[in-house]
Amino acid sequence: MPLPSVIGSEIEYGITVVNDRDFDPISSCVLLVNAYRDPDDAEILWDYDQENPLADARGFNVEGEKYTPNQQENIARNKTLKNGARFYVDHAHPEYSTPEVTNVIDLIAYERAGERTMESARISASSLLPDGQQIVIYKNNSDRKGNSYGNHENFLISRRTPFREIVSRFTPFLVTRQIFCGAGKVGSENRASPCTFQISQRADFFETEVALDTMVKRPIINTRDEPHADREKYRRLHVIIGDSNMSEVSTYLRVGTSAIVLALIEDGALSQDLTLTDPVRVIKEISHDPDCKRDYARESGSRISAIQVQREYLEAALRYFETRDPDPIIKDVLTRWESVLIRLEDDPMQLHREIDWVAKRKLILEYMSRRNCTWDDPQVQMLDLQYHDLRPQKGLYNILERRGEMERIISDRDIDRAVVTPPDDTRAYFRGECIRRYGKAVFGVNWDSISFNLGEDPIKRILMNEPLKGTRAHVESLLDECPTAEDLVRSLTI
DSSP states (O other): OOOOOOEEEEEEOEEEEETOTTOOHHHHHHHHHHHOOOTTOOOOEEOGGGOOTTEETTTEEOSOOOOOOOHHHHHHHEEEOTTSOEEEEETTEEEEEOOOBSSHHHHHHHHHHHHHHHHHHHHHHHTTSOTTOEEEEEOSSBOSSSOBOOEEEEEEEETTSOHHHHHHHHHHHHHHTHHHHOOOEESOOTTOOOOSEESOSSGGGEEEEEESOSSSSEEEEEOBOOOSSOTTTEEEEEEEEEOOOSSHHHHHHHHHHHHHHHHHHHTTOOOSOOOBSSHHHHHHHHHTOTTOOOEEEBTTSOEEEHHHHHHHHHHHHHHHHHTSOOOHHHHHHHHHHHHHHHHHHHOGGGGTTTOHHHHHHHHHHHHHHHHTOOTTOHHHHHHHHHTTBOOTTTOHHHHHHHTTOSOOSSOHHHHHHHHHOOOSSSTHHHHHHHHHHHGGGEEEEETTEEEEOOTTSOOEEEEOOOTTSSOHHHHHHHHHTOSSHHHHHHHHHO
């Protein structure tokens, strides 16, 4: 049987400063992170000692040096929040990592909580800039200067599942899923074939099938082997191929269908061979076909469309759950998946209330019709970017949502709660509650540990190797019985 679902995401945002001719993205990111204020904020280190980004899932460590900032830089670049999330500087981007959750509904809530965190930080940071300047944040994947930044999904799976099985079974799915979760983009980049509009923001930037890198020679399957959990039992599959979605439905389908397919792979329930010839080329060709009509060569010698590939995965999932009792979220993902594929085959533009790339394409086509302009008009590229602007009054997606023109999955109340409250059913509850209750005594945090500074005593590190322990059900009464961090550590180490 597959493991219970544990998922999370890491979203890198685009950043710029309007009217700043000397714009420095790194210093702007540091300003942004430090401008975010939460009541009773404590200076907490991110525990880099617990990370190993050079471990490869194929069974070896790559050569290189792990960068560990000094304590002052660490504090300046990292905030671990009371909702269990991490808000930090990653290279030249602000990044928000959600807490671990057990379902895609919660993931959407915490991703959107990240958007609100970014916007709150943006307002505070902009108030510190000279008159006429302000920070603008984009939830997109390209700066139009040849640089791409990602939205990384994380799925906890069993280490017993052979990695080569994941590569062979999951690659065709990842290559083709963009038809319902691409964010849309005007033009092409990274020496890809010219086009007017394409489905995915990221597709042009993938250059190999399997590798460890995330910034150069980007692979379809990333081999980072850093489970942030018991290494003997778990693998964290680090998926870097997805676009950053504004639409809740696109996120719902992207993550929900991926979790289902991985469950099938773990359980040995995918028998059909859907291997595509040259998937690195195919991912770009699919992206450059917004009509979703082309077909592509398979290793078996036949040809198949992206919609047909997705339908094969859907039918395998439907067969799998015929003899099981899936929860309501899985049932709904399967229903939406089927509905979206039917409408993509009929006419993709029917999905303008649900799918990012379709909503964006409709907006731009209507603008071009009104203004009698072409795809190379600078204003068209500006509309493309403005779709992803996080500012409520400026971002085109936010305007569509406020008008009721985009379908929702969650409520604003869900998002408000996720900004300040950790999920109840993963170890993120323990992390977030420790920061809320004992923040001044928390010395360092990583996903699988939290350490306390108890004064004269040595630093005490509490390991959290099981993602489904440390939940509200497990630890709330313990926390209530421990008014201080000293009490908690004593109770946990007796």
